[in-house]
Amino acid sequence: MMSSFPLLSPFLRRTTPWTCRACLRKQAAPLPPQRFTFATKAPTRPIPKNRRRRRIVVASGLGITAAVVTVTDDAKHAATAVQRSSRVASTLFVCIKDYRSTLKRGQDEDYQDQLKACHLRCAKRTLVTLEKNGSIFIKLGQHLSSLNYLLPSEWCDTFIPLQDKCPVSSFESIQEMVLKDTGHELSDYFESFEEQPIGAASLAQVHRAVTKDGQKVAVKVQHPALDEWSKLDLALTRFTFESLRYWFPEYDLTWLSEEMEVSLPQELDFALEGQNAIRARKYFAHVRDAPVIIPDVIWAKRRILVMEYVSGHRPDDLEYLDSHKIDRDEVSAALARIFNEMIFGTNAPLHCDPHGGNIAIRHNPSRPGKANFDVIMYDHGLYRDIPLPLRRSYAKLWLAVLDADEPRMRKYAYEVAGIGDEYFALFASAITGRDYTIVKQNVAAPRTKQEKDTISDSLTEGMLEQLIQLLGQVPRVLLLILKTNDLTRSLDENLHTRQGPARTFLILAQYASRTVYEEQLEAIAGSFLWPSNLFAFLHAWSTYMRVELRLSAYEKYLQLRALLGMEALI
Numbered sequence: 001m002m003s004s005f006p007l008l009s010p011f012l013r014r015t016t017p018w019t020c021r022a023c024l025r026k027q028a029a030p031l032p033p034q035r036f037t038f039a040t041k042a043p044t045r046p047i048p049k050n051r052r053r054r055r056i057v058v059a060s061g062l063g064i065t066a067a068v069v070t071v072t073d074d075a076k077h078a079a080t081a082v083q084r085s086s087r088v089a090s091t092l093f094v095c096i097k098d099y100r101s102t103l104k105r106g107q108d109e110d111y112q113d114q115l116k117a118c119h120l121r122c123a124k125r126t127l128v129t130l131e132k133n134g135s136i137f138i139k140l141g142q143h144l145s146s147l148n149y150l151l152p153s154e155w156c157d158t159f160i161p162l163q164d165k166c167p168v169s170s171f172e173s174i175q176e177m178v179l180k181d182t183g184h185e186l187s188d189y190f191e192s193f194e195e196q197p198i199g200a201a202s203l204a205q206v207h208r209a210v211t212k213d214g215q216k217v218a219v220k221v222q223h224p225a226l227d228e229w230s231k232l233d234l235a236l237t238r239f240t241f242e243s244l245r246y247w248f249p250e251y252d253l254t255w256l257s258e259e260m261e262v263s264l265p266q267e268l269d270f271a272l273e274g275q276n277a278i279r280a281r282k283y284f285a286h287v288r289d290a291p292v293i294i295p296d297v298i299w300a301k302r303r304i305l306v307m308e309y310v311s312g313h314r315p316d317d318l319e320y321l322d323s324h325k326i327d328r329d330e331v332s333a334a335l336a337r338i339f340n341e342m343i344f345g346t347n348a349p350l351h352c353d354p355h356g357g358n359i360a361i362r363h364n365p366s367r368p369g370k371a372n373f374d375v376i377m378y379d380h381g382l383y384r385d386i387p388l389p390l391r392r393s394y395a396k397l398w399l400a401v402l403d404a405d406e407p408r409m410r411k412y413a414y415e416v417a418g419i420g421d422e423y424f425a426l427f428a429s430a431i432t433g434r435d436y437t438i439v440k441q442n443v444a445a446p447r448t449k450q451e452k453d454t455i456s457d458s459l460t461e462g463m464l465e466q467l468i469q470l471l472g473q474v475p476r477v478l479l480l481i482l483k484t485n486d487l488t489r490s491l492d493e494n495l496h497t498r499q500g501p502a503r504t505f506l507i508l509a510q511y512a513s514r515t516v517y518e519e520q521l522e523a524i525a526g527s528f529l530w531p532s533n534l535f536a537f538l539h540a541w542s543t544y545m546r547v548e549l550r551l552s553a554y555e556k557y558l559q560l561r562a563l564l565g566m567e568a569l570i
């Protein structure tokens with residue numbers, strides 16, 4: 001059809017997401033060798049009148065058909081767009097109305113119960129819309145369900161099913177997408193390609209395959225339907241949060257949609273993900289302490305990423321760890337080293353989505369040193385660089401937190417995020433994930449259930465508005481550091497280590513003090529004679545050394561305890 005109506009074809013291609021495969025192949029494949037010669041030109045004979053009329057009729061019939069198909073496709077697209085938008089708008093309207101009428105009943109005795117019921121009703125309505133619209137709304141819902149420090153539990157709990165709701169795109173649609181994006185069939189690249197994905201998430205799915213030269217690979221392919229709706233869906237998300245801000249200015253969550261507008265296009269560009277993975281791989285090749293494996297990138301396009309296949313088990317698969325005699329405390333320490341390296345390392349890239357599905361543990365008895373395992377890292381779609389001054393202030397803030405030194409904490413909270421006295425306690429809690437009374441005493445103490453309850457109770461007593469405003473004003477990259485902290489904390493808690501968080505805090509102190517020490521080294525270069533510089537340098541050096549000694553003494557003590565078989569007694 002396209003070759004008959006060349007003027008229509010660009011339009012058809014633009015508006016028809018599922019272009020037929022034969023047409024696509026024609027579009028992309030090189031022209032076959034010309035076998036005819038121009039010398040044997042056929043004699044031109046006049047075309048009889050009725051045949052000419054027939055040709056005109058057939059041509060216009062095909063033209064009309066093409067136009068109808070096009071218009072139908074356009075109309076279908078527009079109708080679906082209207083449907084998606086109206087689902088969002090109507091849910092938003094009903095929820096805003098519901099909240100406004102519930103909030104007016106603040107004086108009622110059972111107001112808290114009414115509010116909880118309203119949260120639940122609205123969360124359920126929203127869930128239906130997210131599920132029906134699918135696409136990036138699933139991703140948004142998954143993200144919201146993890147914001148349990150920010151959203152009422154009725155919202156987070158209602159959205160939990162979205163964590164496992166990952167669409168699976170059909171194998172045919174993947175074949176079409178590969179052909180469309182590369183001009184080649186899957187069979188041109190791969191000897192074999194498993195039709196069933198080994199992993200599916202909101203944006204992509206991963207298939208196992210074998211390349212023509214026999215290498216086992218993992219092929220990450222984007223869900224083809226995302227391309228059609230991601231721009232509209234982002235606009236709808238922005239509209240939703242802006243409407244919420246208009247009606248409830250104290251719950252301004254627009255920073256969430258703003259962050260999504262920056263992150264999502266990056267996460268949807270697998271060529272960028274390939275570059276991130278290569279960069280992280282190079283970075284960790286020189287880090288001695290961290291047993292990290294980042295699968296090699298073989299080639300990458302915007303919606304297709306072909307990587308070396310490296311498999312492992314989720315870090316919370318305790319049965320796998322225990323049956324392979326992988327020490328959970330060592331896994332916890334390795335994860336702490338990896339993520340502190342990403343936050344504090346010079347020019348280190350920060351992986352901003354380190355959840356349990358993006359990390360795997362693989363038994364590796366041949367690895368030198370204490371660890372008999374590798375930590376595999378997947379999904380390099382969202383990386384950030386932390387600016388050097390922020391990294392340094394953040395290191396000082398953590399050292400102050402670990403020393404429970406409040407004046408210094410206040411000073412560096414201001415330096416890191418412009419946080420004044422008003423929000424200071426809340427900010428310290430957000431950074432550490434601990435109740436502020438604990439931060440003031442010993443942040444490294446294990447978290448009790450009572451403490452978790454205290455945090456959620458205090459949020460319902462009006463701190464929520466403060467927290468929302470606070471998160472709206474801190475630098476964006478800090479939000480991602482907080483998210484990374486949160487995820488690594490929960491990874492660590494799920495490991496159920498023997499010693500609790502003491503060692504991971506010592507590791508954090510090691511990286512933070514190294515960062516401060518490096519800054520002092522830089523400061524004294526060329527001006528060693530200034531007594532203040534010299535003093536600051538000696539102070540940073542002694543702090544760093546003290547932490548190093550404490551950490552290595554603690555690790556030796558753990559080794560000794562393991563040797564003596566004292567674990568069973570704990």
Ligand SMILES: Nc1ncnc2c1ncn2[C@@H]1O[C@H](COP(=O)(O)OP(=O)(O)OP(=O)(O)O)[C@@H](O)[C@H]1O
Nearest residue numbers: 199201204206218295307308309310311357378379
């Ligand atoms: N190189 C690889 N080798 C083996 N398995 C892989 C590889 N890359 C990804 N996987 C598997 O596929 C799963 C999904 O991959 P990945 O996390 O990159 O997808 P995603 O769409 O970005 O997921 P999410 O958005 O949930 O993080 C991983 O959890 C892992 O099990």
